[in-house]
Amino acid sequence: MLHLTQIYLKNFRCFPEKNLDFSSNIVLLEGDNGSGKTSLLESIHYLCYLRSFKTYSPKELVRFGESSFFIKAHFAADDDSAHEIQVGLSGAKRLVKLDQKAVCSYKDLMHHYRIVTLTEDDLLLVKGMPDIRRTFIDQVILLNNQDFIETIRSFRQTLDNRNALLAQGSIHKESYMVWTEQLYEKSQEIQIQRIQWLENLSKRVKMLAQEHFGPELHIEFDYGLKKGVIGETFDGFIAKNPDLFDLERRFGRSLFGAHLDDFAIKLQDVKSKHYASRGQQKLIALLLKIAQIQELSAQKGGVIFLLDDFMTDFDAARAQIFLDILFSLKGQLIFTTPVKEGVLTCKLDSHGAQRISLTD
Numbered sequence: 001m002l003h004l005t006q007i008y009l010k011n012f013r014c015f016p017e018k019n020l021d022f023s024s025n026i027v028l029l030e031g032d033n034g035s036g037k038t039s040l041l042e043s044i045h046y047l048c049y050l051r052s053f054k055t056y057s058p059k060e061l062v063r064f065g066e067s068s069f070f071i072k073a074h075f076a077a078d079d080d081s082a083h084e085i086q087v088g089l090s091g092a093k094r095l096v097k098l099d100q101k102a103v104c105s106y107k108d109l110m111h112h113y114r115i116v117t118l119t120e121d122d123l124l125l126v127k128g129m130p131d132i133r134r135t136f137i138d139q140v141i142l143l144n145n146q147d148f149i150e151t152i153r154s155f156r157q158t159l160d161n162r163n164a165l166l167a168q169g170s171i172h173k174e175s176y177m178v179w180t181e182q183l184y185e186k187s188q189e190i191q192i193q194r195i196q197w198l199e200n201l202s203k204r205v206k207m208l209a210q211e212h213f214g215p216e217l218h219i220e221f222d223y224g225l226k227k228g229v230i231g232e233t234f235d236g237f238i239a240k241n242p243d244l245f246d247l248e249r250r251f252g253r254s255l256f257g258a259h260l261d262d263f264a265i266k267l268q269d270v271k272s273k274h275y276a277s278r279g280q281q282k283l284i285a286l287l288l289k290i291a292q293i294q295e296l297s298a299q300k301g302g303v304i305f306l307l308d309d310f311m312t313d314f315d316a317a318r319a320q321i322f323l324d325i326l327f328s329l330k331g332q333l334i335f336t337t338p339v340k341e342g343v344l345t346c347k348l349d350s351h352g353a354q355r356i357s358l359t360d
Contacts, residue, residue, distance in 0.1 A: 002302030013039035024354035031358035130262035204291035
């Protein structure tokens, strides 16, 4: 079981210096608003992805008035081995070490240290723009197959080159067709993986819904390509889109590809983006993340699941159902809550949770 045992922060967000020990597989971080609960989860998340779930700028993670931050964490892996991750940022320079050895990419970290995070912003999986859902499914794939990042990078490079060509005033048709075929093939490679992993998640979500909520809860996922179909030849794609060249030349950008796809989330056979209530959105987001952890655990091993004040909106009965599911997962659970006493804290106490107050 993957288990975070200790974390040390210096000049990260609101923390001038903080050292915490984690002695349980279930941890509850308590504290008033502004005490640093989310920032602590953010640091744990950052050690896996080398990026925040709140900002794209690492400079925003540095405590106000300081010029650098440092994070160090100890964790136990599934084989009971112990490891240490260190990340330091000073100006634009970042240094990452795993067991005192420098690493260049989060690919090296994810093999040992896997984090899934659930925050209020994950409601955008249901109600947000397509890029939110694309990023989610790509992250699902990446945690299971770190080489997928090379596929994404190659695709983006091809897309950038093709868009640069389309932005020119005069376009050579032969060059256009070469880049079009490359973009089509690289898109298909990504789309095939996305569809397969979305099907895997869909099966698990359906099983969870059926087992714990009954047939009245029906959730489906439907992946949609902007143009084309999976498995279609490039010649067939071009034949079905005879006006593509003229349209793209007019708009000056690529009008097909994996960067434009989306997947619909349907609840009771209607698109949840438009009709799901806040409670239903939270239910879908939590089921998706649980399915992701189940799939990842089956493929790679234990996972640390971070839940940032996500359980307090559920009523007692539904909260108990989700907690039963969460307790069955192979990994460590770290919750945050601003409420010192309540349904969540009572349930977690009964399962031997470690309670850590950040207000004291």
